[in-house]
Amino acid sequence: MNAHTSTLPGRARVRRAANGSVVEAAARWGFVARGVIYLLVGALALHIAFGGTGRQADRGGALTRLSEQPFGSVLLWALGAGLAGMALWRLSEALFGAAGADGHKPHKRLLSAGRCVFYGFVAYSVLAFAAGESGSGGGSSDRQSQDVTARALELPGGRWIVGLAGAGIVVAGAWVAVRAALRTYRKHLKQGGMSRRTRRLIDVTGVAGGVARGVLFAAVGVFVVLAALTYEPDRAKGFDDTLRSFAGTPAGPWLLALVAAGLVLFGVFSFAMARRRRV
Template identity: 65%
Template sequence: MNTRSVAAQGSGRARRAANSKAVEVGARAGFGARGAIYVLVGVLALQIALSGGGKQADRGGAIAEISEKPFGKVLLWVLGIALVGMALWRLSEALFGSAGPDGHKPTKRAMAAGRSVFYGFVAYSVLSFAAGDSGSGGGSSDKQSQDVTAMALGWPGGQWIVGIGGIGVAGAGVWIAVRAIMRKYQKHLKMSEMSKKVRQAVDFTGVFGGTARGIVFATAGGFAVAAAVKHQPDQSKGMDDTLRSFTDTPAGPWLLVVIALGLVAFGVFSWANARYRKV
């Protein structure tokens, strides 16, 4: 058996593993875990809007909130493992392409690789927190953002790096919102398997939730650009301070109420993906 046939067999086995039931289960579990985190962040943001205080409304706050519940540590282990499943599914998309006619495009595979790294990091932070390292998953996103910004601003050309990064995050937020409004998510879902009421619910949560999520990303990117222009790391904000900033608008806390409900809706939309996503 020559080297080429051995490599072909190895590639075939890897592709079959990527398309296996285990990877599908991992992906669906990952969507479920993502949904739980977004619902919790939305609820925490709603508490901030209605009471003016509250716990930090970001992934760290959600993780800390879960850990305080009965069997909280067990739930964190379940969430962390589910997010590992999401990371592995995204990795399989990067290596072998995703479902759909354009799933093998280089841009799609590159985005899948980036998402794999992101969900791998989130999974690590959740599992580390579950294992007892409270400084990993439960830390403040605001402090983390400011620390990273301060470090980057100290590099040669740091202002440009932070500014370009902020523009990238803001652009990603606009892209997320526009795709949600245009209902681009529908091509990734098994819409034909949904009843009329389920389709309506999925469209409502997909558009509303995706738009709210995009606005949060775009706003956070704007703060990063401001930090670069002013050369002030404290101008950079994580999710918690970004959400709190909506209360400083003329709409007051009511804009944050809308955004918070949108994040809850995105969490519910993630749960719909756990059921109907084409994997």
Template identity: 60%
Template sequence: MSVRGKARGKNGRTVVEVAGRWGFAARGVIFLLVGFLALRIAFGDRGEQADKGGALTEVAARPMGSVLLWLLGVGLVGMALWQLTEALWGQKTTKRVLSAGRTVFYAVMAWSVLVFASGDHSRGGGESDRQSHDMTARALELPAGQWLVAAAGAAIAITGVVGAVQAVRRSYRKHLRLGEMRPQVRTAVDVAGVAGGVARGLVFMVAGGFALRAAITYRPSEAKGLDDTIRSFADTPAGPWLLVVVALGLALYGLFSFAMAVWRRV
């Protein structure tokens, strides 16, 4: 019997499935809040922080905020555990490698959320821009540091391109139980999946581009965290309206994550 089979609970659902769905829901909350904060920035509220730290601060300010923070952290732990099972027992080598990378990513994110929930707001929430500058500076000091930062920037940008292309091609559909959705729901999921995936991919592409520029110029300050990356869309010829579009897209990706929590095959 597989590990997933052994993990079945009394209600017939596997522990892995519950963990994965909880993780998608937690991811949805974070992206929905980041999109909301980015939208407020687009309309002039420059005091907001459009990144995970800003999203966690927003949650903490709500009634029962501390409980919600712990639920988010546990949900992200669940996502990391689900990705770990995919990395260990997945069928295709490429997907196992990608799942291993996602395991690390969600584990780090879960740790930071749980640290924030415990009361250490200086470490858990994090200021994405300062953290990006510090990490880039340390990396540039290593042997072949410029190449390492450039490789990381290229990887982030490529991840964004691949994610956007997959969203446009609606590759996510093969993972969904489409037969359980009404036609109107399928349409809504497609709108959120395509628009949200493209917006998320675009943010990754721009962030990767900033990292590449930091490597080329040997200036850590050129690297941007999520907040500065999102704000940079307002500095284009399209002005704040491009930021509005990206913000709405990120919020839609949050809604798409909720759909994944309900209908994805896990």
């Protein structure tokens, strides 16, 4: 250890350790795991758009499909571990700050903390499914959404709670879509040595995929708001029913196909970020 390192404040040394190779590897594996899920959900939704039925187009359907592959159990455990790695990385950002000039700002840390909780929950559900727990990550997102909504509506001020939660999801979806359209992900990329073709691939998948993801989240939020307004928890929908509802619009199955293709592209974008994202 050189003299400069030995004089570093304790907090700085902890930060350096937290942002070391272990957390970086965890983050990159997390992007891969996220990409696999969106790729599978998008593929299942495309199947529905072109006349397929049966398989649910959500995380549960994706996990079930993955479990049916050779070495499916190993793949599920690897996927859960990757998502846990994503949660670990976001926890590191919440505690020590993210990469970039504004990574230490309180709102950035708070956002990272929220993402840590989200990915921690998703990782738990995937690992529980891999361990064979019934009703875990492989369950229907529609049923889960309706159950949570029904319990929330029974609380004092339940309609307000559900309505505000739905509105928050709508705003979050719009925020995701707008940020993707503005290509804000570019500031997080390692630009050195990136070819023009790679930049084009990242822009196509990042914009189209991010907008589709945002639209899906916003639509889920709209159904939650409707459940609050009508006091009918069954009006709430998860990913599967929300995606299927796109086929019931005047655009028909083509809108569903468009959103589904966007989710596939977001999966590809996640793979690109696994390699090119500054962590």
